[in-house]
Amino acid sequence: xxxxxxxxxLQRESALAxxxxxxxVEKILFTREGDRPAFGASWRVNAVATxxxxxxxxxxxxxxxxxxxGVGVPPTAPTPFPPATLTVVYSDGSSEVIE
Amino acid sequence: MTTAEEYLDMxxxxxAVDPLRQRPxxxxxxxxxxxxxxxxxxxxxxxxxxxxxxxxxxxxxVPVLNGVPDMSQIIVTYAGTNPDHRADVLADVESVxxxxxxxxxxxxxxxxxxxxxxxxxxxxxxxxxxxxxxAFLAMLVAAEHRxxxxxxxxxxxxxxxxxxxxxxxxxxxxxxxxxxHNYVNEWDLIGNLYLDRTGAxxxxxxxxxxxxxxxxxxxxxGAFRLNPDGSIAGAGAKGHSLEDxxxxxxxxxxxxxxxxxxxGLTGLAGSLRNPTFMNGVAKNVSGLMVAVNTVSALVLAAxxxxxxxxxxxxxxxxxxxxxxxxxxxxxxxxAASMLPxxxxxxxxACIEAHRLLVRQNVDEEAVADVxxxxxxxxxxxxxxxxxxxxxxxxxLEQDAQWASAFAGH
Numbered sequence: 001x002x003x004x005x006x007x008x009x010l011q012r013e014s015a016l017a018x019x020x021x022x023x024x025v026e027k028i029l030f031t032r033e034g035d036r037p038a039f040g041a042s043w044r045v046n047a048v049a050t051x052x053x054x055x056x057x058x059x060x061x062x063x064x065x066x067x068x069x070g071v072g073v074p075p076t077a078p079t080p081f082p083p084a085t086l087t088v089v090y091s092d093g094s095s096e097v098i099e
Numbered sequence: 100m101t102t103a104e105e106y107l108d109m110x111x112x113x114x115a116v117d118p119l120r121q122r123p124x125x126x127x128x129x130x131x132x133x134x135x136x137x138x139x140x141x142x143x144x145x146x147x148x149x150x151x152x153x154x155x156x157x158x159x160x161v162p163v164l165n166g167v168p169d170m171s172q173i174i175v176t177y178a179g180t181n182p183d184h185r186a187d188v189l190a191d192v193e194s195v196x197x198x199x200x201x202x203x204x205x206x207x208x209x210x211x212x213x214x215x216x217x218x219x220x221x222x223x224x225x226x227x228x229x230x231x232x233x234a235f236l237a238m239l240v241a242a243e244h245r246x247x248x249x250x251x252x253x254x255x256x257x258x259x260x261x262x263x264x265x266x267x268x269x270x271x272x273x274x275x276x277x278x279x280h281n282y283v284n285e286w287d288l289i290g291n292l293y294l295d296r297t298g299a300x301x302x303x304x305x306x307x308x309x310x311x312x313x314x315x316x317x318x319x320x321g322a323f324r325l326n327p328d329g330s331i332a333g334a335g336a337k338g339h340s341l342e343d344x345x346x347x348x349x350x351x352x353x354x355x356x357x358x359x360x361x362x363g364l365t366g367l368a369g370s371l372r373n374p375t376f377m378n379g380v381a382k383n384v385s386g387l388m389v390a391v392n393t394v395s396a397l398v399l400a401a402x403x404x405x406x407x408x409x410x411x412x413x414x415x416x417x418x419x420x421x422x423x424x425x426x427x428x429x430x431x432x433x434a435a436s437m438l439p440x441x442x443x444x445x446x447x448a449c450i451e452a453h454r455l456l457v458r459q460n461v462d463e464e465a466v467a468d469v470x471x472x473x474x475x476x477x478x479x480x481x482x483x484x485x486x487x488x489x490x491x492x493x494x495l496e497q498d499a500q501w502a503s504a505f506a507g508h
Binding site: 021031032035037038039040041042043044046057059061062063064065066067068069070073 | 315
């Protein structure tokens with residue numbers, strides 16, 4: 001069977017996938033390690049995404065659209081949106097700034 | 100119009116209802132995005148169901164149009180198999196309720212949830228979706244309610260449909276309609292578990308040699324590729340026999356083993372499709388997991404069995420030693436006989452003087468010992484491989500019995 005990459009790598013891919021849909025996201029904090037919830041289901045993870053200073057609870061994954069499981073949905077980013085800096089805090093406590 | 104990609108994403112999102120895996124989980128009032136631009140659509144959850152005992156999970160969603168939930172079109176989506184829950188169910192049955200308890204099956208839960216959504220939203224157009232076991236439930240519920248469904252890699256539910264639902268499906272199919280649309284990766288074991296008697300299957304082409312999970316996975320690099328318009332790429336393929344599908348999975352681990360295990364795979368395919376096992380799948384989650392475990396075990400058997408081939412090569416090489424030495428000596432004698440001044444007696448004398456006879460240069464007993472040793476290894480390897488295959492089939496029968504007992508039948 002194909003093995004999934006390590007969770008940290010999948011969290012990073014999830015953050016980048018979310019940024020593609022929401023380019024104005026400023027920070028993503030992963031609150032769980034993430035996994036496949038069932039046989040054949042896509043890998044996903046809980047996180048808190050900060051958009052325009054507002055925090056949104058989300059479930060995201062490298063190949064699944066975001067589910068907004070807290071209060072509200074972030075407004076669509078203005079287009080075109082200039083490249084922004086994204087701070088990613090992984091569930092293992094490490095962090096990274098992605099330009 | 101809802102695209103296949105949106106249905107696929109909804110089937111994938113249904114797994115986020117599980118509060119044990121996602122915290123917070125996808126609950127009533129929450130939203131998610133399905134499809135990709137320019138066919139991206141926001142959906143809102145209007146109802147959910149989570150039965151932690153049998154692993155059943157489902158949600159009902161509506162599209163959000165111009166910021167407002169459109170309650171006129173509802174999609175009921177069922178989640179598939181969660182391997183964790185099987186252990187939970189087994190633990191409950193064995194240690195808590197014994198054999199007395201008859202727990203609510205996933206089919207009952209699925210029907211109840213759909214009825215609840217229908218009653219709460221009279222007049223709404225309802226369709227269903229799901230993946231794997233979720234697809235099985237979605238097709239079954241849709242047929243019983245005369246709804247449409249769009250599902251992914253679901254085993255065909257024909258055997259569990261009521262006579263009325265079967266009659267309706269047959270009349271729809273005769274009229275050229277296809278109310279149930281089940282996209283099935285041509286190499287997926289689960290989606291191809293049963294014959295396409297509902298007419299729902301739309302086989303999707305893929306390349307052989309990938310892992311069993313890839314053919315079943317609904318993720319980006321999984322079973323289904325998407326066209327830019329949100330349709331499924333490669334749909335309309337021919338499909339394969341179950342034996343070929345299992346053979347492909349086995350070949351992934353041990354090339355050529357699928358062919359070698361041909362009779363075993365035919366037996367396995369027959370067992371998977373027997374009515375008792377089918378009943379097990381229909382009544383709870385265990386059947387699908389058995390299918391997955393079965394393939395894993397067969398792969399192990401095939402891997403071990405494939406060791407026979409190199410052993411046979413050793414034996415073939417060993418068997419060629421003495422004939423080749425004889426051939427070499429004969430060739431040398433023939434070459435020497437061409438010389439005009441050398442007689443046959445000279446050659447024989449030379450061979451004798453230099454001890455060049457084959458029997459003088461090879462330990463025939465040692466060669467025979469190698470043969471015996473290889474034969475023993477082949478016998479052991481075959482016995483292990485066959486033993487695993489037998490155990491797999493036996494487990495299958497046991498599990499089918501357990502599934503029937505568990506379901507109260």
